[in-house]
């Protein structure tokens with residue numbers, strides 16, 4: 628017992644414990660590095676490069692916010708640590724205690740708060756609203772060449788419906804797919820979204836697009852793919868037991884490939900159309 632108490636009093640014990648704790652905390656980083664090598668994950672920080680034409684807005688805003696908060700964090704840290712070192716109790720110096728309640732302290736705090744609010748928050752807000760107006764909220768219409776997709780979310784899959792060649796929803800050549808969506812490159816893709824049951828959220832990270840699908844309402848969203856390829860579609864709203872499995876594939880085809888695909892898909896849809904299958908007749912009038 629006595630040796631244990633002695634050990635607890637010794638600085639060396641705490642130094643070793645501290646080193647051990649630090650190594651333990653760092654070990655997940657080593658695990659992550661090993662995992663990265665094992666499964667050949669892309670070796671980089673941050674999201675995939677944006678595959679949509681307004682995606683750069685969100686990436687730039689994200690970078691700006693990261694820089695702003697990093698710089699303010701560093702300044703705050705210096706302001707906290709400096710007096711702790713400078714004014715600490717030591718030989719020939721007695722630590723003084725202060726509640727920061729003098730008039731000067733209050734004015735100083737208020738001034739810093741106002742400056743932080745104006746420089747950081749207002750700046751970010753102005754850019755965010757500009758980006759929303761010029762990007763996300765600036766939904767192209769059919770006349771502007773939009774490729775329209777109706778999305779019916781349900782626990783736990785995505786139902787997609789495109790008009791097919793006739794350009795009308797609710798007809799025999801509607802291209803209906805589950806968890807699989809094909810869209811053209813370099814053309815705005817506009818969504819009408821709703822849900823059968825609970826709130827879901829259509830999330831296409833590579834396109835920097837996310838929008839809720841609410842039961843009883845039709846929401847709109849859009850993006851314009853600038854890169855052909857396959858991308859992930861996810862559900863970003865905790866929607867029940869199998870939420871984590873609620874994923875879909877997005878295929879972006881070049882204009883030529885898309886034209887051929889649409890023709891085929893439309894023909895197959897007509898061939899497989901069954902007027903008796905009321906479950907499949909869930910189209911609604913397009914909301915512009």
Ligand SMILES: [Cu+2]
Nearest residue numbers: 827862866873
């Ligand atoms: Cu969901």
